[in-house]
Amino acid sequence: MSVVTNTTTIGAIEAPSRRNTELALLAFAVAIPVFAYLNVGLALDGEVPSGMLGYGLGLALLATVAHLVVRKWAPYADPLLLPLATLLNGMGLVLIWRLDQSPRLIDLAKRSYGAFSPSAPNQMMYSAIGIAMFVGVLLLLKDHRVLQRYTYISMVVALFLLLLPLVPGLGTDVFGAKIWIRIGGFSIQPGEFAKLVLAVFFSGYLMVKRDALALASRRFMGLYLPRGRDLGPILTIWAVSLLILVFENDLGTSLLFFGMFVIMLYVATERTSWIVMGLLMAVAGAVAVGSTASHVQSRVAAWLDPFECLKTAPESSNMAYACDQMTQVLMSFGSGGILGTGLGQGNSDLIQFAANSDFIFATVGEELGLTGVMVFLLLYGLIIERGIRTSLAARDPFGKLLAMGLSGAFALQVFVVAGGVMGLIPLTGMTMPFLAYGGSSVIANWALIGILIRISDTARRPAPSPAPNPDAEMTQVVRP
């Protein structure tokens, strides 16, 4: 009688490499911006725009290079991250090009700087550098666990990058926020890169210390309160982020770093109390600084009631300026309605300054309407979801924390910018990842996607088949 009958095992599917899925989605993601170019050109001039072929081919070339590198050096990576980022980057290029065509913005540039230079070619160049960075990450970083060795070096580098804008002569003050440095004609936002380095430090640090932070605690009112001496790290990060807020006048950056630390602390220790404490500390810090710094005050006034503030603020003051911007942004979103005015047919260029960087989401809101805004938020949401999924699938704790920290930082950045532009929270000068004009942001976010792809390749790679057992052929089971 045979012993074994219908025996089945239900296991997780061995993830196929899904590179062809990625290629198909990538072709789709390149086709959409080309369609958008056509749309803008037809709406503005009534003819097919001359630059369409150039931008389309450029984007396709960058996407192809990125895809081939992933196919060769990260064959099991997540199939969605690259197409999603490419689509956002391509749509950003279209929107920036569309704002370049606006007579109002050309006028403004001529009045302020004496000459107008289009931003789209620069953004195309930044995208190319971004893809180069992405390729560089995949080529040089064969295993993300290598980063673990540089835990404390990353801390030093991150602090250095964060403090760089405060160095006199190097940092530049752009409308109140000191988050830029200027080196030979190029403006760099070191905070964007500090985000990546800090995620490495947090994951390396928390991986080692998480047991102490999670287990040594007392229970009080349903919350686990950590011991006083374990509060050290969170208090230090809090103090650093408050210093950024005070000296660099930038709520976004400080919220991003503190929020990222709290998210990673929560993920590492599974203690809700850290979230509660983090929120309380963030609110306390923001209120304390908000009631003293004038730059933050004007942003808060513009957030609470921009129309009232526009009437009461003194003429051509910083506050009037902030409120004017905010009213334009809100009108822009409002006139978009559900379906939007159509690409190239809105008036979001009335926002004038920073229309194509900090406020680019207002152009989405006006020209594509609520329907389009939802798509963009979903695209960001999908990138974040894939990042968290990568974190779940990763087998090593460092990779888990790193993927979680990077996607958490990405999510916070999207929240801070989109929330600020829509009037949910006070506006801060950060850039919408991939969409907004700005070299540092595009390059740093491509590097972020590169690291996520590297981790997801390691996580989804099927386990190597076990070595053949030398005994198997020598011995046989003899059944009666």
Next chain:
Amino acid sequence: MSELTLTVMRLGFLAVLWLFVIVAVQVIRSDLFGTRVTQRGSRRQEARTQQGGRQAAPPPQRGQQQPPSGGGRSRRGAPTKLVVSEGTLTGTTVALQGQTITLGRAHDSTIVLDDDYASSRHARIYPDRDGQWIVEDLGSTNGTYLDRTRLTTATPIPLGAPIRIGKTVIELRK
């Protein structure tokens, strides 16, 4: 450009954007629900056929051909499969077709337990004349537990009751 063309393009563009999101979500779907079912028994059967000799009729087919009408096995509420719900073999199922199922670390067991706490011939599960499934401990070192009680004699298995052998938990299900 006529108003109509622009309107069509505007709505078409939004539709294309949403289409991309839907396609992307479809790609994710396969990640969420992807499971693979391996027929372990039939694979082993093939391996044995290749070795030559002993070409008994493949039991899986026999099981499918026999309508579950004969004997007491077709009683309503009778279990039809045995499921490993915990341990290294989690997810493994064995169809119950009136045969004796042996459990243990020995290689010729029906379910080969890869468990440090299991004996080589640990327990067996078999139907009695009424079709009631019985579990019997075969003198194992660490014992077989039905629910929380250690087995001393052959005991009928209620549907869904956990049988615990070391770190492995087995249940009978319909």
